[in-house]
Amino acid sequence: MRRFTLLAAALVAAAGSLPTVSARAAAPALFGTAEFRADSLAALPQWRRVLDRMAAESGALAACARVHRSCPSPGARDWLALLRRLDGEPRWQQLRAVNRFANDRPYRSDGENYGRSDYWATPLEFLRRSGDCEDYAIIKYASLRRLGWPAEQLRLVVLKDVVRDLPHAVLVVYLGGTAYILDNLTDAILPQERITHYVPYYSVNEVARWAHAPQDSLVVTMTASARP
Numbered sequence: 191m192r193r194f195t196l197l198a199a200a201l202v203a204a205a206g207s208l209p210t211v212s213a214r215a216a217a218p219a220l221f222g223t224a225e226f227r228a229d230s231l232a233a234l235p236q237w238r239r240v241l242d243r244m245a246a247e248s249g250a251l252a253a254c255a256r257v258h259r260s261c262p263s264p265g266a267r268d269w270l271a272l273l274r275r276l277d278g279e280p281r282w283q284q285l286r287a288v289n290r291f292a293n294d295r296p297y298r299s300d301g302e303n304y305g306r307s308d309y310w311a312t313p314l315e316f317l318r319r320s321g322d323c324e325d326y327a328i329i330k331y332a333s334l335r336r337l338g339w340p341a342e343q344l345r346l347v348v349l350k351d352v353v354r355d356l357p358h359a360v361l362v363v364y365l366g367g368t369a370y371i372l373d374n375l376t377d378a379i380l381p382q383e384r385i386t387h388y389v390p391y392y393s394v395n396e397v398a399r400w401a402h403a404p405q406d407s408l409v410v411t412m413t414a415s416a417r418p
Contacts, residue, residue, distance in 0.1 A: 217364045220347060220390050221382055223402040230399075236310045237346070237394050240328060243312045250314065265295075265317030269329075273336055281365060285379055288333040289372045295320040297374070324348070324359035326374035331361055331395075339363075345393040345400070353387040362393065 219225050231238050254261035254270055261267040272291055276284045298320045300309040311325040313332045327346045334344055343364045351358040361372040362382070369382040390402040 218367070218369050218382070220345075220362060220369060220393060220400075220402060221349075221385070221388055222405060223390055224405050225393075226401040226403070227398050228400075229397070231394065231396075234392075234394055234399055236308070237399075240310045240312055241396060244332060247312055247314050262314055263318045266314055269313065269317055269333070273333060276337055284334065284337055284339075285363060285365075285370070285372065286377075288330050288337075289379060290377050292316075292326050292329050292333070293374050293377055295326070297322060323374055327359045327361040327372070330372050334363070341396040345395050347390050347393040349388045349390040351387060352389060357391075358388070360388070 231241075250260075250262055251266070251270065254266050258267050261270075269291070272287065276287055279287075295316070299322050300306055303309070303311075303319045303321060310328060311319070311321045313329040315321070316325045316329050324346065331344050331346055335341065345362045345364075346359060347362050348357065348359050350356070360374075363370045363372060363379075370379050371382055371385055371388075372379055392402060393400045
């Protein structure tokens with residue numbers, strides 16, 4: 191938990207002195223926090239590695255789409271079949287189906303799967319072994335991107351679940367001026383206002399990253415920046 195808190199503090203410092211996401215992305219601030227945006231992903235090597243590995247897997251997915259026998263796993267075949275069925279369907283139908291498909295996989299910790307405390311899996315890795323909370327969020331992100339959703343409408347969010355007193359990760363989708371939460375703990379897709387027990391540390395997509403802090407930290411930052 192302390193590792194996530196320290197990373198969030200470092201991201202706030204790297205992102206600059208004032209939050210910029212509201213003006214640039216016209217999106218509601220997550221869970222009532224102050225958001226500090228930075229356009230570099232360098233501070234999040236786990237996410238950069240996932241993006242690089244997903245790009246490297248594109249050839250295997252293309253082959254799987256052409257010939258089912260070449261699919262790296264039955265899960266990969268089923269995933270691509272789902273995306274074909276959802277192509278062109280209404281946005282809400284896509285969200286519900288993607289959320290359910292991922293959540294049907296059993297939860298497995300990184301220790302069980304990879305023998306380490308923290309590993310971010312690509313969709314193909316997740317479909318072979320399943321995974322933990324950020325792996326569910328990653329395959330949902332990748333699914334919606336393959337369905338044509340722009341990166342600006344999606345964010346993987348690392349946060350604290352204050353009820354369970356545990357770090358957690360979800361996918362946030364911005365639609366119609368509202369932030370909706372896709373969570374591996376439930377198939378219900380709720381607006382963020384309905385969820386009061388999540389406190390975000392940081393969020394990220396392919397475009398930028400954001401550190402999150404309580405709103406009162408914004409007042410402190412603005413006051414400090416105004417001093418001579």
